[in-house]
Amino acid sequence: MVDATMPLRRRRFRVRNLRFWIPLTWIMMLVLAALCAPLIAPHDPLAQDLFLERLPPFFMDGAEPGYWLGTDSLGRDVLSRMIYGARIALFVSVIAAVSTGIFGSTLGLLAGYYGGWWDRVISRLVDIWMAFPPVLFAVLLVAVMGTGLTSVIAAIALIDWTRFARVIRAETMVQAHMDYVDSARIGGARRFTTLVSEILPNVMPSIIALLMLEMGIAVIVEAILSFVNLSISSDDPTWGSMIAEGRGAIHFAWWVLLFPLITLFLTVLSFSTLGEGIKKKFDPVLSS
Amino acid sequence: MLLKNVLVRLITTAITLFGVAVVVFVLVRVAPGNPIAMMLPPGATPEDIANLSALYGFDKSIFEQFVIWLGGVLRGDFGTSITLRQPVAELVLGRLPATLELSTMALFIALGLGGTVAVIGARKRDTATEVGLDLTSGAVLSIPDFLWGLIFVLLFGVLWPILSISGRIDPRIEFDFTTNFYIFEGLIRGRFDVVMSTLSHMLMPAMSLALPLAAMIAQLLKQNLKEVLNQDYTTLARVRGFSETSVILREALRNAALPTLALVGVQFTFLIGGTVIVERLFAFEGLGNMAIDAVINRDLPLIQGIVLLFAALFTVINLLVDLSYTLLNPRLRHG
Numbered sequence: 001m002v003d004a005t006m007p008l009r010r011r012r013f014r015v016r017n018l019r020f021w022i023p024l025t026w027i028m029m030l031v032l033a034a035l036c037a038p039l040i041a042p043h044d045p046l047a048q049d050l051f052l053e054r055l056p057p058f059f060m061d062g063a064e065p066g067y068w069l070g071t072d073s074l075g076r077d078v079l080s081r082m083i084y085g086a087r088i089a090l091f092v093s094v095i096a097a098v099s100t101g102i103f104g105s106t107l108g109l110l111a112g113y114y115g116g117w118w119d120r121v122i123s124r125l126v127d128i129w130m131a132f133p134p135v136l137f138a139v140l141l142v143a144v145m146g147t148g149l150t151s152v153i154a155a156i157a158l159i160d161w162t163r164f165a166r167v168i169r170a171e172t173m174v175q176a177h178m179d180y181v182d183s184a185r186i187g188g189a190r191r192f193t194t195l196v197s198e199i200l201p202n203v204m205p206s207i208i209a210l211l212m213l214e215m216g217i218a219v220i221v222e223a224i225l226s227f228v229n230l231s232i233s234s235d236d237p238t239w240g241s242m243i244a245e246g247r248g249a250i251h252f253a254w255w256v257l258l259f260p261l262i263t264l265f266l267t268v269l270s271f272s273t274l275g276e277g278i279k280k281k282f283d284p285v286l287s288s
Numbered sequence: 289m290l291l292k293n294v295l296v297r298l299i300t301t302a303i304t305l306f307g308v309a310v311v312v313f314v315l316v317r318v319a320p321g322n323p324i325a326m327m328l329p330p331g332a333t334p335e336d337i338a339n340l341s342a343l344y345g346f347d348k349s350i351f352e353q354f355v356i357w358l359g360g361v362l363r364g365d366f367g368t369s370i371t372l373r374q375p376v377a378e379l380v381l382g383r384l385p386a387t388l389e390l391s392t393m394a395l396f397i398a399l400g401l402g403g404t405v406a407v408i409g410a411r412k413r414d415t416a417t418e419v420g421l422d423l424t425s426g427a428v429l430s431i432p433d434f435l436w437g438l439i440f441v442l443l444f445g446v447l448w449p450i451l452s453i454s455g456r457i458d459p460r461i462e463f464d465f466t467t468n469f470y471i472f473e474g475l476i477r478g479r480f481d482v483v484m485s486t487l488s489h490m491l492m493p494a495m496s497l498a499l500p501l502a503a504m505i506a507q508l509l510k511q512n513l514k515e516v517l518n519q520d521y522t523t524l525a526r527v528r529g530f531s532e533t534s535v536i537l538r539e540a541l542r543n544a545a546l547p548t549l550a551l552v553g554v555q556f557t558f559l560i561g562g563t564v565i566v567e568r569l570f571a572f573e574g575l576g577n578m579a580i581d582a583v584i585n586r587d588l589p590l591i592q593g594i595v596l597l598f599a600a601l602f603t604v605i606n607l608l609v610d611l612s613y614t615l616l617n618p619r620l621r622h623g
Contacts, residue, residue, distance in 0.1 A: 127300070128307035131599040133561030136579050140591060143583045144315055220432050224565050227434075228580055243438060247569070250453075254446045261438050265431065272430035 020277050023270030030267065034086040041080035042066055045237040049075035054253040070255045072245055078259055081237035085260065088238050089267065092149060092222045096156040097214035103157050104164025105207050111165065112172025113195050122165060129162045138221055142230045152231050156218050164210055171203045205282030209275045216271030223264055239264050294611060301607050308599040309361065313354050316588045361596065367589035371582075376593035379578070384597070385468040386456055386574035387567070391560045393490055394497035398559070399552070401498065402505025407536055409506065410513035421506070429503035433562040437496035437569040444492060451488055454571035458485040493570045497562050501555050508551055512544035546616060553609030557602040 033040065043066075052075040055064045063070065069078040111122040138155045145151040175181065176199065184194045219239075225231040226240025227247075239260040246257025341347045345356055360367065366376035409421045445453040452458070457470060463482050467473050474482035516522060517540050525535045564576030571577070575594060582590040 124300075124303065124307070127304045128311060131304055131308050131602045132311075132595065133564055133576075133598045133602070135561060135564040136576070136583075136595060136598060139564075139580055139583045140315060140595065143586065144318060216430070217432075220434060224434055227565075228568060228584070230584075247438070247441065250441060250445050254442060257438065257442060261435070261442065265435055265439075268432070268435065269427060269430055276426070276430075 019273055023273045026266050026270045027274070030086045030090060033083045034090050037083050037087055041077075041083045042068070043077035043080040045076065045081045045084040046235060047076060051075065054249070056253075057255050057259075069259050070253070072242070072256045073249050073253060078242070078256060081242055082239065082260055082263055084237040085239045085242065086263075088149070088232070088236070089219050089222060092153060092156075093215040093218040093271075096153045096218040096221075097211050099153065099157040100160045100214050100218075101164055101207055101211050104161035105168045105203075107161065108165040108168030109172050109195060109200065109203070112169040113176050113191070113199060115173075119169070122169070126162045126165055129159070132159075134159055135224060138225060139228060139230060142225055147230050147232065149232055152222055152225050153218075155225075156221050160214060160217065163214070164207070167206055167210060168203055171206055172199055175199045175202050205278065209279035209282070212271050212275030212278060216268045216275070219264065219267055219271070290614070293614060297607060297610055301603050304603050305600060308603075309358060309596060310354075312592050312595050312599075313357060316592055317350060317353070357592075366593040366596070369582075369587055369590040371585045371587045372590070376589050379590065380575065380593050380597055382468055383573065383575040383578050386470075386572065387560070387563050387576060389469060389471055389486075390490055390494055390563055390567070390572065390574060391497065391556070393487075394494040394501075394559055395552075395556055397494055397498035398501035398505060402502035403509060405502070405506035406509035406513060407533075407541070409510040410517060410536055410540070411533055413510075413514055413517075418510075421510075425503040425506045428499055429507070431500065433496045433500060433559075434565050434569070436499050437493065437566050440492040440496055441569065451492055453492065456486060456489050456573050457482065458489075461485055489570075489572070493563075493566045493572055496566050496569075497559050501552070501559055504555060505548060505552060509544060509548045512547055513540050516540040516544045546613075550609060550613045553605065553613075557605050560601060560605075561598070 049071075052064060052067070052071050053073055055067050055071040055075075056062050057070040057078075058068050067077055067079075069082070071077055072081075107122050111119040137159050141155040141158060142151045145154060181194060181198055184198045185191075189198070222231060222238065223240030223243060226238040227244045229241075229244065231238060231240060242260040243257055243264070246254065246260065249256055338347070345353055348356070357367070364377060366380070368374065369376050369379055372379060405421060405425065409418050412418050412421075441453050444451045461482060463474075463479060465473055470486040471483055474480070474486065513536060517536070522535055522539050525539045526532070530538065563574060564579055566572070567574040567576040568580050575597070579591065579594040579598075581587075582594060
């Protein structure tokens with residue numbers, strides 16, 4: 001019996017480590033690319049050259065040296081646009097996830113700890129919010145606030161706060177009944193102090209796991225809004241606008257779609273794998 | 289007790305829908321840009337603008353506008369589309385069948401695919417196959433429908449062009465529809481070319497919507513199956529000589545399915561929400577595609593109508609899921 005289960009366990013152990021390091025490496029590469037974009041991008045991401053339009057990537061006939069991943073319909077270098085696109089994607093994902101997290105977790109903590117009217121109003125708002133199709137809601141909000149990265153970030157926070165609020169509310173309710181909360185209160189701590197200094201640290205692992213997931217979601221939402229031309233100007237290098245371009249030129253220049261798509265795929269998968277990993281690591285039930 | 293539960297659910301549903309109406313109305317009204325000015329030619333005088341504003345009711349106070357609008361909505365009058373100059377109710381109901389057919393097909397694909405993977409996973413439990421299936425469904429789950437759609441566009445649009453990647457039906461097919469339910473009507477009137485063309489156009493958008501849900505079903509149903517398979521009555525079935533596969537299919541599946549179905553009901557609304565971008569991606573003439581056009585053109589009445597219809601669909605599905613779960617589950621029925 002022991003002999004039969006041992007190899008499986010060891011394999012799982014290794015897989016779990018790889019599931020942490022591979023996504024982390026990918027995200028770190030993106031961060032590096034975003035920080036050093038002017039140093040490593042072979043071309044200006046905005047430079048158009050109609051003599052170099054729709055050049056195929058390096059492994060195909062007709063490729064031009066220096067344009068590793070080919071060019072789009074306006075002769076812009078795909079690799080350079082992807083590297084600069086990482087800047088926008090990471091910027092949006094970090095800022096949007098953090099603002100969504102602060103907004104949603106605060107409401108979740110208040111609803112979960114104070115209960116009563118706080119809980120009734122916040123829960124009813126969550127119900128109303130969940131009745132909107134999220135993509136349509138995002139498109140509508142950006143149309144109302146005007147296009148631009150600020151609107152994209154605000155839209156993400158205004159829509160996805162419910163994800164944090166629901167989870168953190170439930171966790172806070174569980175924590176609020178624990179003995180340590182009672183002893184803090186008996187020790188003379190005020191309710192708000194107890195919430196911030198006792199309960200918040202205990203729900204923090206969930207908040208961090210949700211933040212990771214939210215970063216992946218934010219990257220997708222930004223891409224979707226760029227795709228329907230509601231993010232920043234379509235000239236600017238975003239993965240979503242490249243994808244929109246590639247979708248339009250799919251029969252002439254599929255590489256304009258393929259490479260940003262692979263990048264987006266790996267990024268979303270990395271964020272969600274990291275998020276799941278953190279959730280499992282800190283969850284006493286799942287990690288045992 | 290049961291009746292009281294149902295009543296409370298109905299009332300909260302009504303409150304939610306009213307809240308949705310308020311949010312939609314307020315959002316659309318604070319949108320910058322005068323939609324009336326956009327409808328008129330450049331040489332329009334201020335009187336022209338005032339007249340048209342009065343026609344659409346934009347000259348009254350926000351509160352009056354809301355009351356008038358809500359009153360219309362309750363009578364089934366959603367106003368007139370600014371860009372298309374047709375009643376919103378007509379436009380929206382004309383597109384709804386396409387979106388419903390697409391979401392239903394996606395739901396069936398998700399149930400079939402997820403169910404099959406769950407049964408295989410439960411059959412091969414505690415083997416490398418199960419670990420492999422778990423890893424795959426975990427990855428499939430975290431990739432959203434938008435990316436699946438793009439992957440299918442690349443695969444079938446470029447690599448292996450056997451399926452069309454845009455539209456709802458082959459435009460060369462001559463067929464006079466009376467309902468806009470292409471598949472349903474094609475089947476009834478025996479036009480199998482219509483059915484096949486619609487299905488082949490729907491397959492990829494439906495797959496994109498179905499994959500994340502299929503992965504979720506695969507994980508949850510397998511978990512429930514494994515729990516049920518440890519219980520006495522399944523052991524009894526094994527002792528009576530049934531093979532493991534038929535124990536799963538005949539005995540375990542029926543009892544493991546209930547929690548999964550509750551999840552599927554809720555997730556189905558997310559799937560319908562996903563049609564907005566997936567329809568856009570595949571140029572599929574449904575409600576979602578129309579919604580994005582309406583937002584881009586600032587067609588306020590049309591946006592309001594579509595968002596409200598989606599929200600009503602979501603809340604009604606959630607209500608039905610809750611109620612049927614209460615009715616099906618004896619523990620909740622008497623609780």
